[in-house]
Amino acid sequence: MDIKNIKSEFPIFKRKINGKPLVYLDSANSSQKPKAVINRMTNFYETEFSNVGRSVHSLAVKATNRFEESRDKVQKYLNAKHREEIIFTKSATESINLIASSFGEKFIKEGDEILITELEHHSNYVPWHFIRQKKGTKIKFAPVNERGEVEIDEIKKLINSKTKIIAITHISNVTGAITPLKKVVDLAKEKKIPVLVDGTQGAPHLKIDIQEIDCDFYAISCHKMYGPNGLGILYAKKKWLEELPPYQGGGGMISEVLKDKVSFADSPTKFEAGTLQTAEVVAFSEAINFIEKLGIKNIQNHENEILEYGIEKLKKNNSVNIIGDPKERVSVLSFTIKGIHPHDIATILDEDGVAIRAGHHCCQILHDKIGISATARASIGVYNSKEDIDILCNAINNCKKVFNI
Amino acid sequence: MDIKNIKSEFPIFKRKINGKPLVYLDSANSSQKPKAVINRMTNFYETEFSNVGRSVHSLAVKATNRFEESRDKVQKYLNAKHREEIIFTKSATESINLIASSFGEKFIKEGDEILITELEHHSNYVPWHFIRQKKGTKIKFAPVNERGEVEIDEIKKLINSKTKIIAITHISNVTGAITPLKKVVDLAKEKKIPVLVDGTQGAPHLKIDIQEIDCDFYAISCHKMYGPNGLGILYAKKKWLEELPPYQGGGGMISEVLKDKVSFADSPTKFEAGTLQTAEVVAFSEAINFIEKLGIKNIQNHENEILEYGIEKLKKNNSVNIIGDPKERVSVLSFTIKGIHPHDIATILDEDGVAIRAGHHCCQILHDKIGISATARASIGVYNSKEDIDILCNAINNCKKVFNI
Amino acid sequence: MELKELYQEVILDHAKNPRNKGKCENYNHDAKAHNPLCGDKVHIYLNLDKDKNIKGLSFEGEGCAISLASASILTDTLKGKDLSFTKKVTDDFLNMLKNKSKITLNSLSEDQVTTINSLSGVHEFPMRIKCATMAWHTLLSAIEKKNI
Amino acid sequence: MELKELYQEVILDHAKNPRNKGKCENYNHDAKAHNPLCGDKVHIYLNLDKDKNIKGLSFEGEGCAISLASASILTDTLKGKDLSFTKKVTDDFLNMLKNKSKITLNSLSEDQVTTINSLSGVHEFPMRIKCATMAWHTLLSAIEKKNI
């Protein structure tokens, strides 16, 4: 596979948008899917489908094997130590809710503190807000600096003996800043505070070695990693698997069910109640294959090249204001245009086939801090090219024309 | 479409199991998917995919429309009064967990009682067990009678002023018994007790008119209705939508997010945190189309014919013991064979291409009551025929041969 | 559909120079709304006299050109009108965005009709309909919600 | 794979007439396990003397033919053996189901080897491997878990 011609692996690029080729710059929202992933799902449903883990007939046995092979694949890809540390969920959002609920109900008490940052997506704040409401906990926000980063010193300042967990994003989905995870984890380990990483934007762009990151929890959305929608992953370090109570109750996750008591299976089953997304899990293997064939480092380099090119070009446009200027960043390029609201930008860009996102990107705290209610965001995936950036820049000029600026 | 030849709509039946045609009698576990559903998913990913509800570009607009049209379709299919009463979840299991958590946290207190039945699937017991543990609530089990049914009088006896909710299955996934829902709801309304119906086995086989059933909550798994895996539905009556707190926190479900407080969107958004299963939701429309084209009444009649035939034939086999004999039943036929454990039955049947399930089918309470640890279960879907039953019966004789019985 | 029809001169003008911004004098009704998906906000202020005439009408808000223009045009069109007329125009406006029907009420000046009709292009941009209708829905809430 | 190889005479015989069922005399170790997916249960009882010889070995349980036969064969094979030998056989057995390797330990009688090997067919039925291995894993737990 050739990263320059990778677009041909994605069927969606055959279609036109308003008569123009699709320039998809909304991958931070959700990535497009390569043929191999789509085909695997189709093929699975057409020839191999069965519910997993529950029946002993051939279809079920094979489906179960494919399903568990996907788990192995994820384990290997993330370099997790144990396969039972890989839990399938609905989304990164669910992964974080699972931990907030399970960890929060058991370990967080009145007066305790939860430490997050101003960069967090609502998915890594609202679940903790629920715990705050239930338990009377405080949530502290490590501030973002002028460059749109969170500095380790700010986190250090906010840690104290009441801090029960640190929940931090790997990459900001607005500024693209990479947070200083290693330092956060080192600091937290010293103080024996567990760390949850919202890896939703990290996993699609960076090499993830979970043993090296050494966090306690890591949340992933497969749909941003060229995988199917409706599938998420929760990595949870082995030492927590027994400690944490189950999150949802239902079929599969039990050991023994009596009228007066219920006991639970071991992880990962314990955390996977009900019928799972069999086809999606199986097809996610193909998404990992896709990434591995290209090499995540090559993907990152390719995306960085486009990103740098985009930053250069947008900087030259006087009306454009780029949001944040982090030293280490990935994929995401948020901006505003003086005199044109991001919503209008998105609509006008769309006429040229350019798909971006406008709004607060589920980061209202960060937007309040910057003092604007919305930004336009172009986010880069493996299928983007410099030409896409050129088309984006032309389309931006078109915005200015429409608004007579 | 001709119900006698409907198999050709399901690609999976082209494949062979151990060199034999697939006789799929495991639909209560998960149904197979018609071509139209699979193709819709493929097609959506290939030409229309985008995340819904968040971006204003063309792809996102159209995906959002398709997504919301599916909600309309479900609303119409269930005859729900309001579209915001239809909430998309991961599975029926999640639907029930949502209500147990959201309703339970707010309305159930120490000393209160939750009324369920001995027929319940673990999915409609374990979530209530969590509330029991947290709140110090009692769970009462309406007993099952000798025929494998729950009688309205037994439920009546257990209702008292402490009863805060009744959670009952529409159809037993072991005996196939249809529970007396209408009577339960009438009784409960008199006493102002909300009723949750586990409709997982009901929705695939019966005409559901939710306004006629008039329950407060109804949980559905789309994968048992010829739809994609990883998708469930929660119907929640309008009067609850504002009352109930949200379940999971994250993107989309918020109204305003500030550092010290968070407010929430209206239903259904309020209960749909994070990125949803776009393709699956869109494709579920095709599953409803499929059912509507055939007519759910026709499906039910067809399945009943096969079921009756199966019961007749199995009754003639002296070694076979059918589990339960409910007056009103649907689709499911559980049995044991003297001297052969259900697991062994399933393995031997599989050699003849017959897929059934063996175990307690996530109903340990019921199995304990009957006094056996496992049963074999054949469950009938639209694609089954009398010939499938003949093959099943021959395969059962083969079991006896292998075991020298 | 041409962008030019969406972003007509008159809309851009209202967006850049919104009329009746701020709190109107002696307002006795108000309501606010916001679209959490994009962050658009609007707050409508209303001075309704005993005879159900809108003596004052203004708004505060931030958002895209469509939402600002819509709020501005709303206030400009309905200030001084009575309540039943206001509800009729609002109905017509919401219908216009839903069904592409045009507004032709007699008691509006030709100019006013042209101005309101300029928002009809939004019909072709489904994700933007909320931007255009939010102020009008909020006006209806404000009328319901007496606030002294 | 033929069903005949899975359900060999010797297996059916052990399943129908399990050896060493019940609690053995003076057991000082025991452990139980069950498979929540199918409901199979096993409880192993062990009388281990000071010299690490298995003086008594028995089981209680319910389940499919494979799990009963496996437990029965286990007790029959290992009663009277010492601990290190027992662990070796158990290792070999688990390997056999994992890798299809055959058991050939010297100190077992030819008959015993044939009997254990009769379970090797389970290897071809992945969903049934747990049925065959559960008793053996439980034996290892029982050995660890002194219970006086």
Ligand SMILES: Cc1ncc(COP(=O)(O)O)c(C=O)c1O
């Ligand atoms: C940083 C970050 N966290 C969490 C999420 C939530 O992901 P999902 O909606 O797939 O659960 C997103 C994406 O929307 C994100 O960008």
Ligand SMILES: Cc1ncc(COP(=O)(O)O)c(C=O)c1O
């Ligand atoms: C009666 C009943 N309730 C609930 C469930 C749970 O459904 P799911 O696993 O799709 O959540 C099932 C099926 O497994 C069922 O048969």
